[in-house]
Amino acid sequence: MELEKFSYDNGIVRKFALATVLWGFIGMLVGVLIATQLFMPALNFDISFLTFGRIRPLHTNAVIFAFVGNAIFTGVYYSLQRLCKARMFNDLLSNIHFWGWQLIIVSAAITLPLGLTTSKEYAELEWPIDIAIAVVWIIFGINMFGTIFKRREKHMYVAIWFYIATWVTITVLHVVNSLELPASFMKSYPIYAGVQDALVQWWYGHNAVAFFLTTPVLGLMYYFLPKAANRPIYSYRLSILHFWALIFIYIWAGPHHLLYSALPDWAQSLGTVFSIMLIAPSWGGMLNGLLTLRGAWDRVREDPILKFMVVAVTAYGMSTFEGPMLSLKNVNAIAHFTDWIISHVHIGALGWNGMLAFGMLYWLVPKLYRTDLYSKKLANLHFWIATLGIVFYASSMYWAGIAQSLMWKQFDASGVLQYPNFLETVLQIIPMYMIRMFGGTLYLTGVVIMMYNLVKTMKQGSFLAEEAAEAPPMDKKPDRFVKGLRHRWLEGKAAVFTVLAFVAILVGTLVEFVPMFMVKSNIPTIASVKPYTPLELQGRDIYIREGCNNCHSQLIRPFRSETERYGEYSKAGEFVYDHPFLWGSKRTGPDLHRVGGKYPNLWHYLHMENPRSMSPGSIMPSYPWLLTNDLDISTTPTKINVMRTLGVPYPDGYEEIATDELMAQAEQIAEDLQNAGIPAEPNKEIIALIAYLQRLGTDIKASDLSENK
């Protein structure tokens, strides 16, 4: 048959590879900075842009979407062309994808420190950027499917299925979780409230981990591990099972992030059951990767690339075992809200994602530059430093997490909390925070060594931008194989395959969502729960802007240790006007759901100005600018209108008197502060924030509760 001549586009692969390294460095550097702030809060220099609450999202977004994202695209653009025996569908689309993605990252790096955030974890970016993400993602999709449709190799290798499933699922996740109503340029409210918002968010959050940090990276594993080891994957059969089981089950497990929350029991149980089932395909995949190296372990000892990959695959196995364990209710009761979870995600991020990306880069860059790696020694050094970094990071955070949990739950002999002051439990684990920072710094040092090594490699080689290739056109004739039910039939039909993958993820989504939204009108409305006043609403937006939810939860679980410490546990009906929900996921500081009325206004005023004045040794940032910034009240009527559109029952015409009511309430608080000797002015942001904090959790009193039981 006639061979067709064409060339592979290596230029786009190089671009994504460089971006991976650059953003990886920046994202991890920010990580080290916030890790340091947790024992040295002064390190934010009292600059709002550098406070923990604002730059923790910067760190998570940079690592997930900039570092791992670009690594995924690097691998996809390299492997897809080879596996399809075709150049990328369209060079212009490739470049729009590349520059569009980088632009989104830059806009995130600007807006997040400015406090422009939706507060939803890993979906913090505001609506204009959400739209940009959707556009760029679709361009990537067109480019990918275009390549797949013009391929010369009839069968789609398993890596490509993982890419397809990734694309389909991320599209659905992003759209559903970003449904929000703009209140202004760069400010929006999600259409869901309270419990539903939480369910949608953690359906998204869980599956972002599944379909952004796992499935595409598994695709890379199925391509680059055989490449680096120069031998085929252990069992192709197992990889088919791995794929279908994984994408079918993953979607269902989202509710395990909300155990003991106000989410209905059956949904919680479903999340647990499916989480446990996830172990099977995940471990199948891990074994498939590791067994590929059977009989070649002597090479693993020699070859740093294989070492990186072995640790990556092992970390995949560890975190996919730990994840389901954490979704068991009794384990979850201990681990949730603690630093244990931070350890868990870093086994995934540093171990699985990072190590696989490094292995891939060490393999890929010499290939693109037609040379050998500059220094195998340095690569080995990187490997050991990174591994050590992970060990320090993970062990310190496990320790911190377990210690925290035990202290939170410890009662003394007379039946009262042993550590009634939350701050005590924080101060105990400060040394662990220091060790964590040390581990992170080691890991970052490894990245710097890699940068040097790769640059040297590039210098000594010559870049091959257009790699000539030839292949016969796709054989359109029926298959050579005839026996059996055919997965290969599917592999020949990219469109059918995509639809099936879509159906697989949709089933789980619908089973989770339908009842949740049927419940919508049925969530027990507690009569005494009223919409926020205009001032509280503005205060809530300041809480969101400053990212207080990155340290504080607003969800008291029904345990005696929590009700003793914080008060009555949280009810679903209390959150019906919360667009967005602010339950949080980690308690670096105490829960705030019932902080309303706990302290006088004066306490909050002084505490926000400098937490250490009220709580010596506190690691909470100071917020002096809240005392001097004027509150922007011009947005009040719009916000009321948007909230009403979303179903919050503000009476008609309320937006017209809202500003007056806001002023009146602010005057009251300011007067109270003035009486206490503080020259507070009513038009400052701090007043709104205090109003919000004092409102929290006060809607239901013990008497209302007994009526509603």
Added chain:
Amino acid sequence: MIKDTLQSIQGVDIFPIISLFLFLIFFIVMVVWISRLDKKYLKEMAQLPLEPEENEFSNLAGEKNEK
């Protein structure tokens, strides 16, 4: 409290049962399917990433790709 409300929604307890049922069917079909795949085909698929490339440089200092 939540439980009572949910129970008042007709047939909410059927959801987990449907899910499990769906999942079982899915799994059985998949296992049957995969067990009946052709060996020769599987072998060929697994070889896909490894087909020889133009660019024959090895990836590591001083070490040539073994063929």
